[in-house]
Amino acid sequence: MRKTLYLIIISFSLVSCYTYQVKKQVDTTIDNKSGSKNNATLANNNPIQTTNMQNPNIQQTPPPINIQEKLTPNKNVRINVDGKNYKVIVDKWESDSLVVHPVHNPKKILKFHKNQINGEKIAEKRFSQPIADIITVVAYAGIGALIYSLIR
Numbered sequence: 001m002r003k004t005l006y007l008i009i010i011s012f013s014l015v016s017c018y019t020y021q022v023k024k025q026v027d028t029t030i031d032n033k034s035g036s037k038n039n040a041t042l043a044n045n046n047p048i049q050t051t052n053m054q055n056p057n058i059q060q061t062p063p064p065i066n067i068q069e070k071l072t073p074n075k076n077v078r079i080n081v082d083g084k085n086y087k088v089i090v091d092k093w094e095s096d097s098l099v100v101h102p103v104h105n106p107k108k109i110l111k112f113h114k115n116q117i118n119g120e121k122i123a124e125k126r127f128s129q130p131i132a133d134i135i136t137v138v139a140y141a142g143i144g145a146l147i148y149s150l151i152r
Contacts (some may be wrong), residue, residue: 001149008142017132020078020087020123068093069117072136075101080121081112 048127071077075090088100088110098112 005146015131015135017128017135019128019131021126021128022121022123038150039048067098067114067117067122070119070122071098071117076125078121078123079112081116085121086110127129 071079071090071093073090073092076087077090078085080086086100089103089104089106091099091101091109093099093119094111098114098116100110100112100115102108102110
């Protein structure tokens, strides 16, 4: 019984409610229903003009990601630089270079050029409510099992 209790306590100490999550981009695509209504009215008015129009169903390319706005000082992020992931805290920008230090090693300083950083894989450290809920339910179940075993 003691071994399982120690195992449960150790497993809870290793779990964190914070995860690295990539921010989702705002979707700027055109609504197909309103676009099809506009094409139908234009087709009725002038059939020659509709052949020259572009297809509204073609998706626009997303706007370029501004890395300097995403990586502001004192943010805890996970970045991908030349195919390698780093968990770092942003210190500052020096012109086009990002100055950071690893999360658990503030004395080590790293510099990356903004062209080396993959802007689509920048993940911020955030609180994860589902993980916190799972930990809470398991803790309550463990406390209930402990009380049940003591009463029995």
